Amino acid sequence: MEQAIAIAIAMATRPPRRPPLSSSLLLVFPLLIAHPFLSAATPFITTKAVPRLPGFTGPLPFSLETGYVELDDGVRLFYYFIQSERDPAEDPVLLWLTGGPGCSALSGLVYEVGPFYFDFHGYKGGLPTLLYKPASWTKVSNVIFVDAPAGTGFSYATGDKRTIPSDTIAVQQLHIFLETWFDEHPQFLPNPLYISGDSYSGLIIPSLAMKIAEGIESGDERLVNLKGVIAGNPLTDTTTYFNARIPFLHGMGIIPDEIYEAAREDCGGEYRFPSNSHCANSLKDIKECMTGLNDVHVLEIMCPEYPSLTISKQPKLQDHGRKRLTESAVSSICRNATYFLSELWTNDEVVRESLGIHKGTVPSWQRCDFNLPYTHEINSTVDAHLALIAKGYRAMIYSGDHDSKISYVDTQAWIRRLNLPITDRWRPWHLDDQIVGYTRTFSNNLTYATVKGAGHTAPEYMPRECLAMIDRWLSGKPL
Secondary structure, rough: OOOOOOHHHHHHOOOOOOOOOOEEEEEOOOOOOOOOOOOOOEEEEEEEEEOOOOOOOOOOOOOEEEEEOOOOOOOEEEEEOOOOOOOOOOOOOOEEEEEOOOOOHHHHHHHOOOEEEEEEOOOOOOOOEEOOOOOOOHHHHHEEEOOHHHHHOEEEEEEOOOOEEEEEHEEEEEEEHHHHHHHHOHHHHOOEEEEEEEEHHHHHHHHHHHHHHHHHOOOOOOOOOOOEEEEEEEEEOOOOOOHHHHHHHHHHOOOOOOHHHHHHHHHOOOOOOOOOOHHHHHHHHHHHHHHOOOOOOOOOOOOOOOHHHHHHHHHHHHHHHHHHHEEEEEEEEOOOHHHOOOOOOOOOHHHHHOOOOOOOOOOOOEEOOOOOOEEOOOOOHHHHHHHHOOOOEEEEEEEEEOOOOOOHHHHHHHHHHHHHHHEEEEEEEOOOEEEEEEEEEEOEEEEEEEEEOOOOOHHHHHHHHHHHHHHHHHHHOOO
């Protein structure tokens, strides 16, 4: 999803680039906007019920709504809302934030925690087919998937003077988005609310939750039922996640002992900026070890994101070519090879009409726009996590244990920095009598878990396991 670690190490002589780490009804609601880049005005929301989707046979077996929340500065944030398939009146509401920044909410919906997926192996051209996904988080929760910031997915901005989005602007706009959305959907106000997501959203999730918490303390009753945060392989501290990759890859047997020990001695644990020639040489050796490595899942192969373009030129080799290109020893697919189907689907005019997309606003939908202009401002959310925990909010932090990009090494390190007493020691957790990860619980309702065999976006790799994990945690049960 983000830049390869090999490229990052090759650029280690200069500061690393921040990771690009997913019928209408019009209502108007007054809101007060406090961000210095935004002027006070009245956001409004448009909503559309979507009973059917092109590519899916028959009516949807779940309730889907799409819509836009228009902010005062001309920003229109597009969202998908899927009600819980179990008990929408009682189950929690999750706001799901896909990473990037610049990755569409549809990526999180289709490839991670939503109730349908594209039939990649059965694809033979034309509009991709959608299939129902049983292991969806909508089995146990209502989920709002939002394209944020503007320029992501189907969200867009109007006007000649468009403000470049940033971390703090994204937090402010998402706060207004939630308030406006709940004003339109007051029946969900009593439900527990969790801010959730993964990857780069690790900087946004606790920041947004803190803004909501502070609003509650000052008398804002809209989002009063905020209960906590859920963050997967989250970017939490921009000064530590890169350094944590090296011991992770050493532990995975990718960097041998002698190179790792030399780098640790020569670089003193700081691998972003080589402080001397010996450190630079050690980083060169490390780069060679990682050349060609799939950094979001170190056991899976890398492949082009548009395999059909290659395969279509060799029709006689199509079956053989598809198998070679899209399968590995540990997976029946190569992840990148499936992503092009989302672009074929979302850029179809019939699909756009069914979703209620504003015509002429997004000429070409992208799953992830890594060239999106964006200002990175938040360097760490460790203190925000600690503040939320101190206020009594719950936290579920999980790691796909084969992700080298934002590895469990870094996540466990910043959790230790919280200095919370351990209430449930490190132990395996199970599904179908098999170990599917390891977990530890801390005081003040912080749970940490690994998902065995998963990569950077854990539910994409292990959907059943992640559904079991989140179901147990939301229910207050031990993993």
